[in-house]
Amino acid sequence: MKKTLRNAVLIVVALLVAGAAFVYSGLYNIAADEHHWRITTVLMEMLRTRSIERRAQDIQVPPLDDPKLKLKGAGQYAEMCVMCHLAPGIKDSATREGLYPQPPVLSERMIDPRAAFWVIKHGIKMTGMPAWGASHDDETLWSLVAFLQELPRLNGEQYQEIVRQAPRDEEMSNMRDLQGEPQQDHGTRTHSHSPHTSPHK
Numbered sequence: 261m262k263k264t265l266r267n268a269v270l271i272v273v274a275l276l277v278a279g280a281a282f283v284y285s286g287l288y289n290i291a292a293d294e295h296h297w298r299i300t301t302v303l304m305e306m307l308r309t310r311s312i313e314r315r316a317q318d319i320q321v322p323p324l325d326d327p328k329l330k331l332k333g334a335g336q337y338a339e340m341c342v343m344c345h346l347a348p349g350i351k352d353s354a355t356r357e358g359l360y361p362q363p364p365v366l367s368e369r370m371i372d373p374r375a376a377f378w379v380i381k382h383g384i385k386m387t388g389m390p391a392w393g394a395s396h397d398d399e400t401l402w403s404l405v406a407f408l409q410e411l412p413r414l415n416g417e418q419y420q421e422i423v424r425q426a427p428r429d430e431e432m433s434n435m436r437d438l439q440g441e442p443q444q445d446h447g448t449r450t451h452s453h454s455p456h457t458s459p460h461k
């Protein structure tokens with residue numbers, strides 16, 4: 261009996277040492293263009309889905325039908341989300357192409373408002389999905405959720421139109437002001453804050 265216990269402890273210690281050696285060795289390829297094994301993907305997706313469901317279940321959803329709220333969300337979406345999640349008429353972006361996991365195309369699915377709010381507010385670890393709650397208040401986050409309910413119903417023209425009418429995002433505009441106007445004789449002008457999206461006819 262004692263011997264069995266000692267062997268079990270030895271095996272556990274050996275596994276821990278092997279695990280630590282593997283982590284430290286650098287053998288694991290962290291590259292985003294090298295994809296997970298199928299089993300890893302399945303397990304991680306289940307972990308993500310259950311984690312979100314559990315945390316989102318008690319969130320109280322405010323009324324989302326207000327057209328002004330949706331309009332605000334449209335502007336936010338065009339500023340902060342379209343480069344990863346695309347939109348009707350926008351079929352690809354340079355940012356999205358190399359992301360792993362690939363951000364879902366949000367115009368192709370209806371997401372439960374509670375889950376959407378939770379994910380937008382808190383983000384998802386090691387995926388590139390930011391926690392927008394760090395920089396935006398709940399009202400703004402709900403405007404995005406309200407717009408996401410509308411998005412699958414829009415065609416390319418309707419999407420462009422609602423974005424054109426929408427108020428601009430204050431946080432993003434502040435950042436633009438901080439960066440200042442680009443100098444004329446200076447070769448450093450970048451377009452880093454314009455989403456690298458290509459409208460698709």
Ligand code: HEC
Nearest residue numbers: 308340341344361362363364376379380384387388389404
């Ligand atoms: C840098 C890229 C990036 C940006 C910018 C980004 N997301 Fe995401 N988002 C992701 C990725 C990647 C995932 C999927 C992660 C995964 O597979 O678990 C995701 C997941 C989501 C989901 C969950 C979808 C589902 O079906 O469960 C929602 C909702 C979402 N994002 C909304 C937004 C909104 C709204 C914005 C803008 C405020 C935004 N995202 C900006 C990369 C991004």
